[in-house]
Amino acid sequence: MRSASHPVAQGMYDPRNEHDACGVGFVATLTGEASHELVDQALTVLRNLEHRGATGSDPDTGDGAGILIQIPDAFLRDSVPFVLPAAGGYAVGIAFLPADAAETAEAVARIEAVAADEGLSVLGWREVPTAPGLLGAAARETMPAFRQLFVADAAGEKTGLALDRAAFALRKRAEREVGVYFPSLSARTIVYKGMLTTGQLEPFFPDLSDRRLASAIALVHSRFSTNTFPSWPLAHPYRFVAHNGEINTVRGNRNWMRARESQLASDLFGAGDLERIFPICTPDASDSATFDEVLELLHLGGRSLPHAVLMMVPEAWENHASMDPARRAFYQYHSTIMEPWDGPACVTFTDGVQVGAVLDRNGLRPGRYWVTDDGLVVLSSEVGVLDIDPARVVRKGRLQPGRMFLVDTAEHRIIEDDEIKDRLAAEHPYAEWLEAGLIELADLPDREHVVHTHASVTRRQQTFGYTEEELRVLLAPMAGSGAEPIGSMGTDTPIAALSDRPRLIFDYFTQLFAQVTNPPLDAIREELVTSLHSSLGPQANLLEPT
Structure with a gap:
């Protein structure tokens, strides 16, 4: 049931080398009030980023477009015939199922069996309305069937982040054991995406036009697959990120994550062996997809989303003479357990409550933001993506190299870069840990100088x-x-x-x-x-x- 959206490895092509460089943006409100108007604004941002995406020879087959929003609880309740628990008590996500009806039935049955094994009850499935007539031939030929899966904790105890951890195990197993891809499966966020142009996303998924579908956060992405093949699963956003750029170190990052799997242990993911969710990094995924998979593990494994992002995309700290010692210790400690995911990148991220962006340490990708007097926050690859009266703008700027821009819809404010990093640096005694566990080569005792004989010169x-x-x-x-x-x-x-x-x-x-x-x-x-x-x-x- 593997997706046939891109070729298998052959000749000089290998799907593990997939990279993309794209248009990215988000819209959020500091009030935290969900609305369909905000979704409309995000879709406008997406359409205005069309030139940052791409198509092939067929103008109706895009490299990819998508949107990530908060769970539209009221809309979903009105759209399904079964009873849903309170908001946060159920997880939902779109499954990319086989186009063949018999294969779909088999996949659904196997997914439900995995869900039961993970302590989740399947509340039901919903057919996702689509308009395939809009698609070009290449996109239509590889288009999966779309169904939304609704699950809840069988014991009725897990909600929110705890439920997301159980859904994470279900999703990883479904992808590996059943071969079905889920753009997301969460109690907090949902993703609509595909092998689409920016203008096709909303009409292809009529859900996005429904006035009942509301969110206080919306993350959008227009994909340009650099020297690679477009596909339905590799469109952005992913579960937590949308990314503009390339992760040039991704091969080494994947190898290190594979090596670390034998050491991973946590009781947060249920009683089963963690090997059931391996490999953490899907072998044929793009660099952005791999980044998202590791970020997801770090976040669901107990770290805040900003903490996990800064572990993977640290600012330039080693030669920063004036950096606060506590912050330097934070970065140095994490450099010993996680190598940086380097490359020109503007990474936007959200967990459904906080939404933000971080720029690579070299500042090689653009990121502009502005805030209005009524609390609307817009960040994008460029200015001009949303028509806003300049008189309403109370703050604007651009992302700085290695800096983080973070909006918290629960605290109704923008959390500044220094506050984020100072708070994280104070969470643990990183300097003490380094002092106790790290030895510099320069601190090793000198050994006696040995004058070698000429006979050893060749060696x-x-x-x-x-x-x-x-x-x-x-x-x-x-x-x-x-x-x-x-x-x-x-x-x-x-x-x-x-x-x-x-x-x-x-x-x-x-x-x-x-x-x-x-x-x-x-x-x-x-x-x-x-x-x-x-x-x-x-x-x-x-x-x-x-």
């Missing part, structure tokens, strides 16, 4: 990476005549993998970045925002701060 040259070319072209002229070493930047030698000669191991590695949309970076020209430090030692449980 030492090999140890330090000398090559035959360097000995012949650079060192020999220097030793023979005292001449300056002369070399050039260019090379016409074969790449290491194709060379007939032995090559150094680091010759086989090159910097990975999306050349279409961002520059390569290095630790010399960008010393302030890069680091060459690494930590050695055993991995601890990522879900237990200690």
